[in-house]
Amino acid sequence: MKVRGTNPNFMNGVPELLILQLLQQEEMYGYEIVQAIRERTDAAIAIGEGVVYPVLHGLEQDGALRSRRKTVNGRSRIYYSVTAAGSRRLAHLSQTWKNLTTAIQTVLTGGQRGKAIS
Amino acid sequence: MAKPFHELCERLLQAGVAPRYVRRYLAELSDHLADLQTEEIRAGRSTADAESASLVRLGSMDDLAKAMIEQRQLQSWCARAPWAVFSLAPAMGLAAAWAIALFILWSGWQIFLPEAATPFGAGHFRLFDLANIYFQFGKAIYFFAPVLIGWGIWILAIRQRTKTWWPTLGMLLLALAASSGHVSATRTAVRGGFPHVRMGLTLDLIQEGPSGFLHMIVVFSVAALPYVAWRVYQAYWQTT
Numbered sequence: 198m199k200v201r202g203t204n205p206n207f208m209n210g211v212p213e214l215l216i217l218q219l220l221q222q223e224e225m226y227g228y229e230i231v232q233a234i235r236e237r238t239d240a241a242i243a244i245g246e247g248v249v250y251p252v253l254h255g256l257e258q259d260g261a262l263r264s265r266r267k268t269v270n271g272r273s274r275i276y277y278s279v280t281a282a283g284s285r286r287l288a289h290l291s292q293t294w295k296n297l298t299t300a301i302q303t304v305l306t307g308g309q310r311g312k313a314i315s
Numbered sequence: 316m317a318k319p320f321h322e323l324c325e326r327l328l329q330a331g332v333a334p335r336y337v338r339r340y341l342a343e344l345s346d347h348l349a350d351l352q353t354e355e356i357r358a359g360r361s362t363a364d365a366e367s368a369s370l371v372r373l374g375s376m377d378d379l380a381k382a383m384i385e386q387r388q389l390q391s392w393c394a395r396a397p398w399a400v401f402s403l404a405p406a407m408g409l410a411a412a413w414a415i416a417l418f419i420l421w422s423g424w425q426i427f428l429p430e431a432a433t434p435f436g437a438g439h440f441r442l443f444d445l446a447n448i449y450f451q452f453g454k455a456i457y458f459f460a461p462v463l464i465g466w467g468i469w470i471l472a473i474r475q476r477t478k479t480w481w482p483t484l485g486m487l488l489l490a491l492a493a494s495s496g497h498v499s500a501t502r503t504a505v506r507g508g509f510p511h512v513r514m515g516l517t518l519d520l521i522q523e524g525p526s527g528f529l530h531m532i533v534v535f536s537v538a539a540l541p542y543v544a545w546r547v548y549q550a551y552w553q554t555t
Binding site for chain 2: 226227228231244245246247248250251252254255258259272274275
């Protein structure tokens with residue numbers, strides 16, 4: 198997923214983390230996911246919207262998501278939701294992310310060397 | 316399919332993304348584009364402006380293609396292991412089809428010609444005799460299996476936009492096997508002895524003479540027909 202206006206080197210794994218977190222709360226289809234990311238990050242993360250789908254397909258192929266087709270207002274949508282494996286993956290990614298941000302924050306504020314990042 | 320999506324489709328297939336994922340991706344992109352256009356029109360843009368703004372928001376063709384190609388788990392088996400899809404699987408398919416054909420020959424011999432020394436004398440049956448239909452069915456499987464499997468190879472190659480040389484190699488091996496297979500049948504040398512049907516591959520095209528070589532050419536050419544038809548269609552489609 199390309200992130201515009203953000204250094205892509207810092208974004209590895211972020212779309213996956215955001216998508217899993219959003220879908221953990223409720224099932225959504227692609228357009229809703231993109232809108233939710235935009236709204237909840239105050240558009241700080243502005244993405245090429247179509248590239249959310251390869252991430253969704255990859256996560257589904259890995260067993261982290263499941264999908265189902267649902268007709269809403271006469272239009273057929275593919276809704277995604279998190280599986281048990283996806284919840285475990287989210288927990289692991291969240292922990293890694295927290296460790297990473299803590300370590301970076303420590304460096305930026307000139308503190309002591311933090312623990313190793315898993 | 317809209318032209319930008321047609322180009323995207325071709326790029327993804329050529330990069331080895333499985334056709335089912337490509338179809339689903341394009342369907343979801345089309346829906347997403349429609350949602351974006353609705354949103355832009357509601358925001359007060361003209362239809363033309365809404366269309367161009369929606370395409371920008373959706374992402375460039377390069378980004379859309381790259382994001383999908385980077386998901387390695389969405390690659391098809393044709394891209395991951397072309398040697399298996401175009402060589403090993405057809406060989407196994409041919410072996411299975413020939414095994415069925417030989418079983419039909421062997422069982423037909425047991426059922427309809429229990430006293431005959433060979434099952435190949437089934438020619439005296441009338442056209443619609445059950446025995447004749449049974450033996451001809453086995454014969455049809457034996458002779459048409461290479462062509463049917465060959466069509467499968469080429470159709471897979473077309474669907475996945477595989478480079479021509481993999482299916483060509485697989486088809487050559489298949490045609491070679493088809494032209495070199497021979498069946499023999501013997502009965503143990505006692506009264507009412509047990510029938511045996513054997514199959515061997517003789518790869519000596521020189522000894523087989525031109526008929527073996529011709530058989531190979533015919534199987535290869537007939538099996539390649541869908542691919543030739545597709546290339547002609549593609550050429551026609553591109554010029555119109």
